[in-house]
Structure formats: structure tokens, C-alpha cells
Amino acid sequence: MPRLPRLAGVTAAALALGLLATAPAAGGEPTVSDPHVVAHFDFAAGQTPENIALEPDGSADLTFAGARQVANVTRAGVTRILATLPEVADPDTPNLGAAVVLGIARAYDGTLYVNYATGTRETGIWRIAPGGGTPVQIAQLPSDGLPNGLALDERRGVLYAADSVLGTVWRVPVEGGKPTAWVTGAALDPGKVPPASGFGANGLRLHHGAVWVSNTDAGSVLRVPVQEDGSAGPIQTRATGLVGIDDFGFLERHRDTFLAALLTADQVALVRPDGTRTVVLTRQDGLSNPASVAVRGRTVYVPSSAFFTMQDPNLLLARVHQRDRG
Incomplete structure (x- = not known):
């Protein structure tokens, strides 16, 4: 995948800010240890892992953004291509130019x-059958947008997609069909003034009855409650100052505590419910522009995209030690 041309402009600014403002680890809070890279990928072939979904066996399904592929990677690092999105003639994806596959979500049955994102009518949400196969487009999203993070709410039968350019969270029936602009607002918009990258709403997770969204240009994480009727409640800002944030993943035993992938800083930060944070993984651990995070039990998964370093896209695993805090 080519480097992200507009986002590259913020790299120097992010590094100049140095380490995030942090708070020391409190007794009994989660710690991360034993980071190790289990799989290395081919940057020249577009194997730039951008997003992640986990399988019941502990393997990871990754989107290879530049290769337009979805791959399964075992905990031992064995990689198998599940699907390739169709090639698009003359892609014109906002901010990027190239056609890229970004967010991923997994249903209980393995779908x-x-x-x-292509800049053409192929922009939208695509479905891949359990075990892999030929992708099928189930919903068209605006070609002038950039659908990025993706989450599935099987109870309500809907998908949520964060649009980084249009500052929108789209809501789409899981069986496919017409998208609805579920929530919009300035808090989701990309920045307008340099060194803004042009990436607003980015990562997206469902957590405790709400849709959580990161905004890369704002360095923020937002919480949007899902109302009883399925509509969006008011946008709440839950963390700020997360320079270069891409996606994030919640810890299972600590309410509203998450690990944030800080792509431009080559860091993963532990972010507490009060917004304070501590850097827990760095490039010295093997990170190379981390793009997302997933957590299951005591295992942390971090795909590194290498979008800027252009070296060693990989999948890193680490141990998280958690104690219940309620």
C-alpha cells in the first residue's frame, strides 16, 4: 500500500510532542508484558495489516489494506489468505488514492x-462466507467517503461503520441494504487546518451499550450511547490527547479501560476511564505503526501496518494481567 500522503504530514508533529502525558500505574490495574512478534508480512506485496477480528481458536483475521485481502493468522504465525476484494479500475479513494480494505467484524457463525474504500461504487461493506471465499457487496457507502472502523451488533442485526472523511457513523442492516447516517457532528469530523491529516472518525467498537469511536485528527475517543429505539444518544468525549490514534480495544475485566494504537508514535497506550493513560508498548517491543488492538482474556493482539516506516508489518502478541475493578 502507498504511504498515506496526507496523514504523513502529522508524523513529525506527533513525534515532536514526545511521550503522551501519562499517569503512573496504580496498584492492581492492568499491566502488559511479554511482547513478541508472531508473524511478519510483506510490505511490498501490500500486506499492511490494518484491522483485526478474533476467531474462537485464538487466531486473528486481519485486513491487508494495500493487498485488498483478508488473512487468517494463527497464534503460531501461520498465515492463510481467506479472500481478496475485487480490483477496481481507476480507484480514487479520498486521502489515499488506492483501493484499500480497512475495518473488519466477525459474526458468531464465522461470517x-x-x-x-475505493472512491467508486464498490465503496461499502462486503461480506465473506465462513472459512473464506468470494466477497459480496451488501451495502454501498458514499464514494467520496472513507469507511474505516467497523463493528457488528448481532442482537440488533446492524453494522456500524466509521467514515473518516465524512465524519459519520453509518448504520447498515446486517442483511444489507441502504445505509443510514446514524450519527454526525463536529466531534467526528477530520481537522481542517494543517497539520490535520484529513482523518476524523476512525476506529469503532461496540462496548457496554454504546458505540465508541476514535477521531485521529482530534486525538480523541468518543462514546455514543445506543438508545432503546436504536437511535444515537449524545456524543460524549471520553479521552483526549491521544496523538495519532487509529483503533483501540477494550480490556475485558476493567470497565471502559482500553488499549489504544497510536499509529504515528509507534506506541500502544493503556487508557483509563478518567482519560489518563500510560504507554505500555513501543517500537522497541516490535511495533511498526500499530493500527489496531484486540484483547481476549490474557492476550493482546496488535497488528502493525508499517504505513510510514515501510518496514516490518507484523502481528504482535503480548500478555495482559488484569484484576477486577468493576
Whole structure:
């Protein structure tokens, strides 16, 4: 995948800010240890892992953004391509130019859903059958947008997609069909003034009855409650100052505590419910522009995209030690 041309402009600014403002680890809070890279990928072939969904066996389904592929990677690092999104003639994806596959979500039965951004009518949400196969487009999203993070709410039968350019969270029936602009607002918009990258709403997770969204240009994480009727409640800002944030993943035993992938800083930060944070993984651990995070039990998964370093896209695993805090 080519480097992200507009986002590259913020790299120097992010590094100049140095380490995030942090708070010391409190007794009994989660710690991360034993980071190790289990799989290395081919940057020249577009194997730039951008987003992640986990399988019941502990393997990871990754989107290879530049290769337009979805791959399964075991905990031992064995990689198998599950699907390739169709090639698009003359892609014109906002901010990027190239056609890229970004967010991914997994259904209970193993069906995968991915966001495909092309700048053409192929932009939208695509479905992949359990075990892999030929992707099928189930929803068209605006070609002048950039669908990025993706999450599935099987109870309500809907998918949510964060649009980084249009500052929108789209809501789409899981069976496919017309998208609805579920929530919009300035808090989701990309920045307008340099060194803004042009990436607003980015990562997206469902957590405790709400849709959580990161905004890369704002360095923020937002919480949007899902109302009883399925509509969006008021946008709440839950963390700020997360320079270069891409996606994030919640810890299972600590309410509203998450690990944030800080792509431009080559860091993963532990972010507490009060917004304070501590850097827990760095480039010295093997990170190379981390793009997302997933957590299951005591295992942390971090795909590194290498979008800027252009070296060693990989999948890193680490141990998280958690104690219940309620």
C-alpha cells in the first residue's frame, strides 16, 4: 500500500510532542508484558495489516489494506489468505488514492464483514462466507467517503461503520441494504487546518451499550450511547490527547479501560476511564505503526501496518494481567 500522503504530514508533529502525558500505574490495574512478534508480512506485496477480528481458536483475521485481502493468522504465525476484494479500475479513494480494505467484524457463525474504500461504487461493506471465499457487496457507502472502523451488533442485526472523511457513523442492516447516517457532528469530523491529516472518525467498537469511536485528527475517543429505539444518544468525549490514534480495544475485566494504537508514535497506550493513560508498548517491543488492538482474556493482539516506516508489518502478541475493578 502507498504511504498515506496526507496523514504523513502529522508524523513529525506527533513525534515532536514526545511521550503522551501519562499517569503512573496504580496498584492492581492492568499491566502488559511479554511482547513478541508472531508473524511478519510483506510490505511490498501490500500486506499492511490494518484491522483485526478474533476467531474462537485464538487466531486473528486481519485486513491487508494495500493487498485488498483478508488473512487468517494463527497464534503460531501461520498465515492463510481467506479472500481478496475485487480490483477496481481507476480507484480514487479520498486521502489515499488506492483501493484499500480497512475495518473488519466477525459474526458468531464465522461470517466476516469488511469495509472496502475505493472512491467508486464498490465503496461499502462486503461480506465473506465462513472459512473464506468470494466477497459480496451488501451495502454501498458514499464514494467520496472513507469507511474505516467497523463493528457488528448481532442482537440488533446492524453494522456500524466509521467514515473518516465524512465524519459519520453509518448504520447498515446486517442483511444489507441502504445505509443510514446514524450519527454526525463536529466531534467526528477530520481537522481542517494543517497539520490535520484529513482523518476524523476512525476506529469503532461496540462496548457496554454504546458505540465508541476514535477521531485521529482530534486525538480523541468518543462514546455514543445506543438508545432503546436504536437511535444515537449524545456524543460524549471520553479521552483526549491521544496523538495519532487509529483503533483501540477494550480490556475485558476493567470497565471502559482500553488499549489504544497510536499509529504515528509507534506506541500502544493503556487508557483509563478518567482519560489518563500510560504507554505500555513501543517500537522497541516490535511495533511498526500499530493500527489496531484486540484483547481476549490474557492476550493482546496488535497488528502493525508499517504505513510510514515501510518496514516490518507484523502481528504482535503480548500478555495482559488484569484484576477486577468493576
